[in-house]
Amino acid sequence: MEGEMLKGHLDMIVLAALAAGPAHGYAVIEEVKRRSGQRFDLPEGTVYPVLHRLEQAGLLVSRWVTAESGRRRRIYALTKRGGSELAGQREVWEQFSAAIDGLLGGARPRRTSA
């Protein structure tokens, strides 16, 4: 997967990874790898600033917990607003994807009411 393409959708990818439930940064990266069939290998260092930015925007909340190892760990969870944002981005993505499919397949893109 092209890195630039991935970067443009980082917010949606991170929100989608957290839709399964609260997780820390490392788990988010692993979840993205797992759910994308190892195709999305996110640049690790860029995921944390994204988590921080989404939290600042009110789409995530975070709290410290103590892991089994004894280290302090930051856990992130979607807020209600984050869930709505993800639903909105999913809808836009589906429309975009359908249009591109139509274009590449030579068929007419499906009209949507959006």
Added chain:
Amino acid sequence: MISAYAESLAASLSFDRSLARRVRQEIEDHLQEVVAADATSDPLDAQRRAIANFGDPRVIAAQFAIASLGGQTRKVGATIVLVIAGVFLAMATRLTWYDLTQWAVCEATRPLGETLGLIDRAAFCFAVLSGCAGWACVGRGRTPIAFDPSYHRRLRRFLLLCTLAAGGLVASVVCDALLTVLRLSGWEFSVAFLVPLLSMALEIACASLVVIHIRDIARRTASTAALTG
């Protein structure tokens, strides 16, 4: 090795101590987790690889700084509007108190009082308009990933509007202080002085808070620009 890497990342964020502390702990935990999951090589190699995969600490610090700056500017924008509302409440309380106690202005100082009152109202209205415009400037839209020229321009506009709002507010508070001195002069000190004095203290505290916040956000903006430059 991991601690040194996390420390160097945190050092780039030294202008925001709580962010630096949080980032250091979080990144250190991540790298330790990666090393623990890497059973293929010796620990030193695993640490080296984990750090290399994580990226340039200065680039990551810049991304954190941009994200943090976005949240801080929104908070400062909202704080300025709330503080202006606080100053208005203090002013309204004092004027109501003067009406209730029928605390008249001395005839000799009335013309000066009227002039100061006009300047006060104009300065306060200017502060309200500039403060609201500043808030609107940063209140909408998500913080961008990069510190691009358009975001930098937006921040400069925000800082200018905040500075104008602070200027108006300070001028208004100075006029209020002079008006309070005019109103209280010639009267013997009593408990009734407490309301005007306390409301003035509140106004001065509010104006100082705005100035401190603006200085802080200007410093953060400069540090973030230096990190991304």
